[in-house]
Amino acid sequence: xxxxxxxxxxxxxxxxxxxxxxxxxxxxxxxxxxxxxxxxxxxxxxxxxxxxxxxxxxxxxxxxxxxxxxxxxxxxxxxxxxxxxxxxxxxxxxxxxxxxxxxxxxxxxxxxxxxxxxxxxxxxxxxxxxxxxxxxxxxxxxxxxxxxxxxxxxxxxxxxxxxxxxxxxxxxxxxxxxxxxxxxxxxxxxxxxxxxxxxxxxxxxxxxxxxxxxxxxxxxxxxxxxxxxxxxxxxxxxxxxxxxxxxxxxxxxxxxxxxxxxxx
Amino acid sequence: xxxxxxxxxxxxxxxxxxxxxxxxxxxxxxxxxxxxxxxxxxxxxxxxxxxxxxxxxxxxxxxxxxxxxxxxxxxxxxxxxxxxxxxxxxxxxxxxxxxxxxxxxxxxxxxxxxxxxxxxxxxxxxxxxxxxxxxxxxxxxxxxxxxxxxxxxxxxxxxxxxxxxxxxxxxxxxxxxxxxxxxxxxxxxxxxxxxxxxxxxxxxxxxxxxxxxxxxxxxxxxxxxxxxxxxxxxxxxxxxxxxxxxxxxxxxxxxxxxxxxxxxxxxxxxxxxxxxxxxxxxxxxxxxxxxxxxxxxxxxxxxxxxxxxxxxxxxxxxxxxxxxxxxxxxxxxxxxxxxxxxxxxxxxxxxxxxxxxxxxxxxxxxxxxxxxxxxxxxxxxxxxx
Numbered sequence: 001x002x003x004x005x006x007x008x009x010x011x012x013x014x015x016x017x018x019x020x021x022x023x024x025x026x027x028x029x030x031x032x033x034x035x036x037x038x039x040x041x042x043x044x045x046x047x048x049x050x051x052x053x054x055x056x057x058x059x060x061x062x063x064x065x066x067x068x069x070x071x072x073x074x075x076x077x078x079x080x081x082x083x084x085x086x087x088x089x090x091x092x093x094x095x096x097x098x099x100x101x102x103x104x105x106x107x108x109x110x111x112x113x114x115x116x117x118x119x120x121x122x123x124x125x126x127x128x129x130x131x132x133x134x135x136x137x138x139x140x141x142x143x144x145x146x147x148x149x150x151x152x153x154x155x156x157x158x159x160x161x162x163x164x165x166x167x168x169x170x171x172x173x174x175x176x177x178x179x180x181x182x183x184x185x186x187x188x189x190x191x192x193x194x195x196x197x198x199x200x201x202x203x204x205x206x207x208x209x210x211x212x213x214x215x216x217x218x219x220x221x222x223x224x225x226x227x228x229x230x231x232x233x234x235x236x237x238x239x240x241x242x243x244x245x246x247x248x249x250x251x252x253x254x255x256x257x258x259x260x261x262x263x264x
Numbered sequence: 265x266x267x268x269x270x271x272x273x274x275x276x277x278x279x280x281x282x283x284x285x286x287x288x289x290x291x292x293x294x295x296x297x298x299x300x301x302x303x304x305x306x307x308x309x310x311x312x313x314x315x316x317x318x319x320x321x322x323x324x325x326x327x328x329x330x331x332x333x334x335x336x337x338x339x340x341x342x343x344x345x346x347x348x349x350x351x352x353x354x355x356x357x358x359x360x361x362x363x364x365x366x367x368x369x370x371x372x373x374x375x376x377x378x379x380x381x382x383x384x385x386x387x388x389x390x391x392x393x394x395x396x397x398x399x400x401x402x403x404x405x406x407x408x409x410x411x412x413x414x415x416x417x418x419x420x421x422x423x424x425x426x427x428x429x430x431x432x433x434x435x436x437x438x439x440x441x442x443x444x445x446x447x448x449x450x451x452x453x454x455x456x457x458x459x460x461x462x463x464x465x466x467x468x469x470x471x472x473x474x475x476x477x478x479x480x481x482x483x484x485x486x487x488x489x490x491x492x493x494x495x496x497x498x499x500x501x502x503x504x505x506x507x508x509x510x511x512x513x514x515x516x517x518x519x520x521x522x523x524x525x526x527x528x529x530x531x532x533x534x535x536x537x538x539x540x541x542x543x544x545x546x547x548x549x550x551x552x553x554x555x556x557x558x559x560x561x562x563x564x565x566x567x568x569x570x571x572x573x574x575x576x577x578x579x580x581x582x583x584x585x586x587x588x589x590x591x592x593x594x595x596x597x598x599x600x601x602x603x604x605x606x607x608x609x610x611x612x613x614x615x616x617x618x619x620x621x622x623x624x625x626x627x628x629x630x631x632x633x634x635x636x637x638x639x640x641x642x643x644x645x646x647x648x649x
Contacts, residue, residue: 065424068435077449081439088400233434
């Protein structure tokens, strides 16, 4: 029933929230399941999700590709392949296996939404869904109105890119994309972004303007800036600070800073 | 590149495609194909994309007819490979690809082609070691390809890898480049001992690198060893001497670990150095891209005339691209050299100056493809009217 509500309201943010809640539920249930039967049960669940595992010395062993499929969103060194891989496999404690299963549940739920429901059915549910819809629109509205741009509140990686541009350095393609999409997402206007690139030695007004507008979504597709892990891969995650450790996306950093009233 | 040169190269490529047995990727009907032709825009790369072929015969006929300068296919398989919009193709999965490019190894100065090729082959060897040791792949699981240009491609088609998304592929890249390895974390995980334990393959690699490092020091005379060790951040001359004295009694790392002679900061900087030496320098975006176009093995590289050469592990070990990827003959061709340069094909170093000269066909094709020569004539000068 809950899935039907969510499907009728048909809003991506709601799908995500709903999937998170289902995953949280699964996590709690698995955590508190009966100790004795637990290992076998977890193994069969892992099998159902297409990641056959084995138990060795009280720990679970997963094939590396099954592991990375479900751990991309999990933060911290204990989830990184560099710290875990041993001959094609990774070894995990029970608590970690449960977290991975919860993530598998989240992705499964998310990929199943929205359900294909008839317009008539949604019509019938509307007495229940319309208050939800209204509340949701308030949330979305608040998100969209990001207020004035505060460069001070940008994360260190973005500040570093800004410095490089100002110093007249050419940015790599991934870096340029990261900077532009980030600035566009915090509400900077295309003209203002183009001005920032003026200092680049290879500055070409028309080309830059075209690229910026493309990223800003004038072609109908909205680009989200890359997350922390992508920034890291391309070597663009620099000077990370305490707040960085608590977030996984540069935009979250910015929003938190704004919420807290910026400051350095 | 003038029209005569283009026409000559095209005819040589056509000859090759008529006789060559081209190796096709698995499920080739589901792949998008792309070509660069020796057309009026060439050497500017204008790609003709979104082609698909229903049979091997069809592809051969196409190659024979247009004799392209460059041939690519998609690493991805699609339900509709010839759809012109990416979202209409319906992605079904993609091979996992690694690209090793000499350009990425030399950022400051560019050495000679032969040296670049040696360096990039060593780097490829490092990658293969990671794939076989850390990831437990067997040599049947991957194919190695000399790109015909400045590097190698490694293709993996294990079923469990095909549906990995871009994000997950980046996790594999991060593994190979050691991105996210923190000395602090490595040390913290292993209680007491300030060097990585052996819980993961990276830890084992770092540990054995450090052991080799001290072994090397212990084989030097004590003064050289002291100077070398004093270069490590946070050690200093005086402490370096003490460590070297300690080592001369026992050449293993063990006493160092216990003795607290090495400060934590020194261990950290040694670990950092180890990571830099061990990691593989692969081209990151290529692996992360799930819709990449990649050169067809057994096709010709239009920028060099060399063969994009598929290799087994054994063949790779013995492979010399400047000998084994050469397909054209040593019949003499007359060309006009545009800039003085050196070519080293088939074990022969040929230095050429500006002006008209005769060269073996393979070297002539190579220089023309690189834009360093123009075609003059197939006949000896003395035969010309």
